[in-house]
Amino acid sequence: MALLQISEPGGKPTTPAHRIAVGIDLGTTNSLVSASCGAGVEVLPDASGNYLLPSVVAYASDTDPVVGSVARAQSTKDPKNTISSVKRLLGRALSEVEQAPQFKQYEFDAERGDGAPAIVTAAGVKDPIQVSADILQTLVYQAEHSLKAKLEGAVITVPAYFNDAQRQQTKDAAKLIGLNVLRLLNEPTAAAVAYGLDSKEQGTVVVFDLGGGTFDVSLLRLQSGVFEVLATGGDTALGGDDFDHAIVDWIKQQAGFQVLSSTDEAKLLHYATSMKHQLSNSEEVSIEFNGWSGSLSASDFRDITEALVKRTILTCRRVLRDAQLEVEAIDNIVMVGGSTRMPVVRQAVEKFFGKAPLTDIDPDKVVAIGAGIQADVLIGNKSADDFLLLDVTPLSLGIETMGELVEKIIPRNTTIPVAKAQEFTTFKDGQTAMALHVVQGERELVSDCRSLARFELRDIPPMVAGAAKIRVTFQVDADGLLSVMAEELSTGTKAEIQVKPSYGLNADAIEEMLKVSHENAKADMEIRALREAQIEAKQLIDAINSAREIDGDLLEASEARQIDNAIEHLASLIASGTSVQIHESTEELNRISSLFAARRMDLHIGEALKGESIDKVEQ
């Protein structure tokens, strides 16, 4: 046990207080909350002992929103005011979801300026952030009630394929109820963490997540403490419910039921669900329904669900192919979601991967447990050495420089959170503003990268080209959100922008961008060299021209002509020459004009020294 010290009466506690942070699995169908208990992380039950909180919110005009099983029970009675599967609406636009059959019972508010799919309910218009916040509030209450302590923070899990807008809205929902989000964590990563796979040096993990209504497969690679999502796949319309329906269809066929009343249909479905559960532990279940009796054996069940199981395996195969890995390369398979309890699913997964999947942790709780473990570390109850989970930037982030070139500030696969700064300068004499263009991608030219944001730094004091110092800082927070700041160092003038792209990149798009960048690596390098040579040449011409405006009389007519010719030659090469030609000609102009530069220097040093006594100069 922890060692105690004697404290003053009524004074501070004898041991440093255990700070309370929870892990939250904010699911499409069900949500869970977990917390560390010293010995391990446990999922916290509600007052009636239930671990799963149905992610359903019922709104009424006269009461507070009702969340959970009570709301779910009344969903058929009051479909317009009972919102389920809100996770599918987060970060989406109304135009994307209003046609989905799943949401056809809702009346969306078409008048909103932000285009979010907000639902008109008896208690007013509720946007997806508000509905998610109501679910989170219930989980927070459940946790605080169970722990008898105030929460200091939470780690919330999100699907690996969630884009920036979806992630941001998840955070916004937490903010709405004053919940401090320590980190958003990818669901498959959380599952791997729950099994302690993050403590290994490296490895490849497949997370097989078969829930009630959705199926996701994620392929993760762990390398020195960093989980990288290599590929994801899935089926948003495949889950345990489909197995129930398969049993219903089988019974109807066996018993010769033609048409059933909707109550009987509902009863039969309920019955099928319980049979499915029983078959996870027994070889055969007997059935009696409306005067018909029979039995369903495990092998019958295997036959009638074969097509469904096959679909999950095909998805695994596709994900492996996307990542260009063979099954032998997979070190661990983690099972997530209640439907992975079915022996037919486990056996098929084991057969495909050639090794037994990890199933020791309750598949309903595994994501929440992983989130709870991470929360405990982030709040400071464990030293970071124990466990440091990092994410990486999927693509390089950079800024546009002269010649439409990209200067990468944060290279891809940099672990986040990260902040990096680089100094830039002005290109023209007296330049007082600078346009900053933030881009993402691996290519050398801006036009080949993805534009994220543009902003301007103004009020730069007029100086000669190259004298101003402008520090550009890129900062990516733990959730992958980018902020860019530009500061002119002599005056401290600043401009800043937060990048929250309203659309994100999925794994396919990232892969495509990488592929194209590899294919064009050589061409990109050549074009970069050309652009750099062009810029260098232009800068030299500009510098000579502005010097001649001031001190043109220092040149003999023949010298001036020689420089004119060289500038003309270089100018024509800028338009049509190669990088090597431009570079050589720039050198040549530099050489020709060096005498002029030397004379100017003598003149200006002479001016500077005028009126000073010899003594002073010698000093």
Added chain:
Amino acid sequence: MAISITENAAKHVTEQLESRGHGLGIRVGVTTTGCSGMAYVLEFADKLEVGDQVFEDQGVKIIVDPKSLVYIDGTEMDFVKQGVNEGFEFKNPNAKGECGCGESFSV
């Protein structure tokens, strides 16, 4: 009903009471916290409250409130060194489970 203390622990309590300059003894109790349910409280005692039980062992007065006593009856208090840390430890025969950090216990 009793609470006992080892000789080594008594020595440290006496020293700490002396350097503090005043106090009747030490108060030992439990409070509800943590995750396994309850945590120990260990403080200097300046006065007695109604219902307090006082146990004297090795020359040290150990004061316990009646509510806490049912949870810690029979506990022996020891003073131990664990690596660079040293402090008091409770050996509680009533504790059935302890959370990993040792901060709390259940009965």
